[in-house]
Amino acid sequence: DTEVTQTPKHLVMGMTNKKSLKCEQHMGHRAMYWYKQKAKKPPELMFVYSYEKLSINESVPSRFSPECPNSSLLNLHLHALQPEDSALYLCASSQAFLTMGNQPQHFGDGTRLSIL
Amino acid sequence: AQSVTQLDSHVSVSEGTPVLLRCNYSSSYSPSLFWYVQHPNKGLQLLLKYTSAATLVKGINGFEAEFKKSETSFHLTKPSAHMSDAAEYFCVVSDRGGTASKLTFGTGTRLQVTL
Numbered sequence: 341d342t343e344v345t346q347t348p349k350h351l352v353m354g355m356t357n358k359k360s361l362k363c364e365q366h367m368g369h370r371a372m373y374w375y376k377q378k379a380k381k382p383p384e385l386m387f388v389y390s391y392e393k394l395s396i397n398e399s400v401p402s403r404f405s406p407e408c409p410n411s412s413l414l415n416l417h418l419h420a421l422q423p424e425d426s427a428l429y430l431c432a433s434s435q436a437f438l439t440m441g442n443q444p445q446h447f448g449d450g451t452r453l454s455i456l
Numbered sequence: 457a458q459s460v461t462q463l464d465s466h467v468s469v470s471e472g473t474p475v476l477l478r479c480n481y482s483s484s485y486s487p488s489l490f491w492y493v494q495h496p497n498k499g500l501q502l503l504l505k506y507t508s509a510a511t512l513v514k515g516i517n518g519f520e521a522e523f524k525k526s527e528t529s530f531h532l533t534k535p536s537a538h539m540s541d542a543a544e545y546f547c548v549v550s551d552r553g554g555t556a557s558k559l560t561f562g563t564g565t566r567l568q569v570t571l
Contacts, residue, residue, distance in 0.1 A: 344499070346499075371556035371557070373556070380564075381563075381564075382546055382561035382562065382563060382564055383500070383561060385558065385559070388556045388558070389556075390556040395556055396556070396558065430499055430500070432500075434556065434557055436556055443557055444490055444502050444505050444557075445502075445557060445559065446502065447492075447499035447500040447501070448499050449497075449498050449499040450498075450499050452497070
């Protein structure tokens with residue numbers, strides 16, 4: 341069992357729908373991440389939150405909207421997605437220290453998203 | 457800037473034989489390096505990490521890796537493969553900035569284990 345929990349595990353949505361992906365961790369980590377992973381490829385970073393503030397947005401289209409309501413929760417709001425957005429969406433968390441960027445990230449099992 | 461090269465996209469071994477997955481890195485400073493494993497329809501699981509302590513790093517499930525600065529390598533090994541080791545393996549280097557780590561992934565090595 342992973343310590344980062346993602347829901348739902350699978351999601352099928354139309355291009356006009358609005359849905360949200362959820363991620364939760366209780367390890368006291370103050371850095372949280374969203375990744376997108378296409379088949380047979382490594383994960384691609386989308387967003388980074390540090391101490392509940394957005395610190396990195398990797399030029400992600402605005403149809404993806406992240407939210408970090410508290411230190412344990414991370415959401416990814418989806419609206420008007422395209423078929424090419426079909427992928428595995430992974431959430432991760434890590435410790436956050438001012439002088440160290442080398443803490444390992446702990447990943448959830450992801451949400452497999454299919455856009456019809 | 458840092459980068460990671462995984463030298464083999466696919467490795468096939470027989471059960472009970474040694475495993476070697478090769479990784480070379482490039483970094484302008486002393487790097488933090490990780491190996492992650494991903495089983496089908498699962499997230500990434502941390503196997504081991506190097507953060508400038510011992511150069512020989514032991515991880516979970518019998519895996520280990522040796523950091524060789526002179527060769528800029530961080531190869532992953534296991535003495536005896538098990539069927540459950542069949543998965544995708546990623547070599548990863550981390551930057552050193554700020555309060556969150558930004559990872560650079562290799563392209564992955566698919567390990568196949570045959571009877």
